[in-house]
Amino acid sequence: MEQKRENWGSRIGFIMAAAGSAVGLGNIWRFPYLTGMNGGGAFIVIYLGCVVLVGLSIMIAEFAVGRRTQLAAVGAYKTYNKKWSFAGVLGVLSGFFIMGFYPVVGGWSLYYIVKSFTGLLTVPEAIGDIFGAFIGSPVQPIIWMLIYLAVNVFIVARGVSAGIELAGKILMPILYVLLLIVTIKGLTIPGAGAGLSYLFVPDWSVVTGGTFLAALGQAFFSLSLGMGCMITYGSYLNKEEKLPNNTLIVVSMDTSVALLAGVAMFPALFAFGMEPAAGPGLVFVVVPQIFAQMGGIGPLFSAFFFVALFIAALTSSVSLLEVCVAYLMDEKKMDRRVATYGTSVVMAVLCALSSLSLGAMSGVTIFGVGAFDFFDILTDKIFLAIGGMLLAIFVGWFLKKEDLKDELTNGGTLSFGLFEVWYNIIKYVIPVLIGIVATVGILSIEQTSLMIFGILIIVVLAIFSKKL
Numbered sequence: 001m002e003q004k005r006e007n008w009g010s011r012i013g014f015i016m017a018a019a020g021s022a023v024g025l026g027n028i029w030r031f032p033y034l035t036g037m038n039g040g041g042a043f044i045v046i047y048l049g050c051v052v053l054v055g056l057s058i059m060i061a062e063f064a065v066g067r068r069t070q071l072a073a074v075g076a077y078k079t080y081n082k083k084w085s086f087a088g089v090l091g092v093l094s095g096f097f098i099m100g101f102y103p104v105v106g107g108w109s110l111y112y113i114v115k116s117f118t119g120l121l122t123v124p125e126a127i128g129d130i131f132g133a134f135i136g137s138p139v140q141p142i143i144w145m146l147i148y149l150a151v152n153v154f155i156v157a158r159g160v161s162a163g164i165e166l167a168g169k170i171l172m173p174i175l176y177v178l179l180l181i182v183t184i185k186g187l188t189i190p191g192a193g194a195g196l197s198y199l200f201v202p203d204w205s206v207v208t209g210g211t212f213l214a215a216l217g218q219a220f221f222s223l224s225l226g227m228g229c230m231i232t233y234g235s236y237l238n239k240e241e242k243l244p245n246n247t248l249i250v251v252s253m254d255t256s257v258a259l260l261a262g263v264a265m266f267p268a269l270f271a272f273g274m275e276p277a278a279g280p281g282l283v284f285v286v287v288p289q290i291f292a293q294m295g296g297i298g299p300l301f302s303a304f305f306f307v308a309l310f311i312a313a314l315t316s317s318v319s320l321l322e323v324c325v326a327y328l329m330d331e332k333k334m335d336r337r338v339a340t341y342g343t344s345v346v347m348a349v350l351c352a353l354s355s356l357s358l359g360a361m362s363g364v365t366i367f368g369v370g371a372f373d374f375f376d377i378l379t380d381k382i383f384l385a386i387g388g389m390l391l392a393i394f395v396g397w398f399l400k401k402e403d404l405k406d407e408l409t410n411g412g413t414l415s416f417g418l419f420e421v422w423y424n425i426i427k428y429v430i431p432v433l434i435g436i437v438a439t440v441g442i443l444s445i446e447q448t449s450l451m452i453f454g455i456l457i458i459v460v461l462a463i464f465s466k467k468l
C-alpha cells in the first residue's frame, strides 16, 4: 500500500529545518577560517556575491523541483528524465561523503563543551597542543563522534515532523541567542575595531582565482546546495507555501549566522593579537584562547560557544543523513528506521577512518590525502559545485518554463515578479559562471589523481544513469 508522504507540520517548522540544515559547521567553523585564510573583507564581498547571484536562485530551483515532484533528489530527477538520475545519485553520494567527516568535527564540539570546564582554558599557550593531541588520539574523538552520530540517528529515526522539524524549532533560536551573547562579549573587548575593519574593509590585492572557487564552494556548502538536500526538504512542503519568500528567509538566516560568527571571533582575535589565518583549527584553537583571556567567566562563554557550534552542526548533519534516508525510502522502498540505522553504521565507519587519518593512521593516504581531507576536498571542491551546475542546466533547459512558473507562483495564485530574472540566471548565468569557476578551480586541485577520480565518478554515474 502506498504510504502518505511525510510533511512539515508548519511553515515555521519548515523554515527552521531548512535554516537548520544551512546553518552549520560551514558557518561557524569553516566561514571564519576561510575568511582568515583568504584575506578578510574581499573574500566576504565575493562570498556575498555568490550567495545572492548563485545561492538564492539555486535554492529556489531546488525547492521548486522537490515540491513539484514530492520526491527526494534521485526520484525528482527521474520523474522528468531517467537520463538525469545520476545528478540525484551524485547528490546522495555527496551527502554520504560529507557525513564521512562532518560528525568527526561535530564530536569535537561536544568534547569542547565538556572540556571548557575541565581545564581547556587554564593555560592559553597549551590550547593548540591540547587540540592537536585530542584530534590525533585514536580512541577519544571516535567515541565523541559516535555520541554525536547517535543523536542524529535518534532525530532522523523519529521522522520529518516529530524529529527534524521539532529539533530545528527548539535548537535554532537557542543557537541565535548563544551566538549573540558571545558576539556582544567579543565586541566589547577594547581594540575590537581592527577585527571589524579586517572583516568589512576589503583589500582587493589579496584576491586570486582561488578566492572565487573558495567563495563559490563555500556558498554551496553553507547553503546546503548542489546535493539534493533542499530538493528533499522541498518535497515535504505543502502547496500553499511561497517558495521565493521562504528561500529569502533561509538564505538571510544562513548569511547572518556566518557574519555573526565572523563578528564573534575576529574583533577579539585582533584585540588579543592573534593570527587570523590559522586554518581549520581557528575555532578550536584561537577561539578558546580568547575565552581564556576573559578570566573567570571564560569557561561559561566557551561552553556557550561550543554548544552553539554543536547545535549548528547537529541540525545540518541531520539533513545530510535525511538525504540518504529519503533516497532509500523513496527509491528502495526501505523503512525509515532501517534506512537510518543502516546508513549511519556505514557513516560511522567512514568517520572513524577520517578521525584516524588525523593521527594514528596519518600515513595512510588515498589519492595523496588522508580520509578526512579526501571526503572534504571531493565534496567541497568537486561534487557540490558540479551538482549545482547540473541542477541549473536541468531546470533551465529540460523543464518546461510554464511548469516552473506554475510551481513558483502556486498555480498563479501569487506573484513572483522576478520570475524572468530568476529563470535567465538559472538558464544562462549559473551554468556559464560555475562552468568557468569550477573548471579553473578543479584543475588547480593539487592532488591530480584525486581530481581525476572525482571527475571519473561523475562520468561513470552519467554513463550508467538509466540503471541507477
Ligand code: PHE
Pocket: 021, 022, 023, 024, 025, 026, 027, 098, 220, 221, 222, 223, 224, 225, 227, 229, 316, 317, 319, 320
Ligand atoms: N550547510 C551545512 C553547513 O553549513 C552543511 C551541509 C551541506 C548540509 C550540504 C547539508 C547539505 O554546515
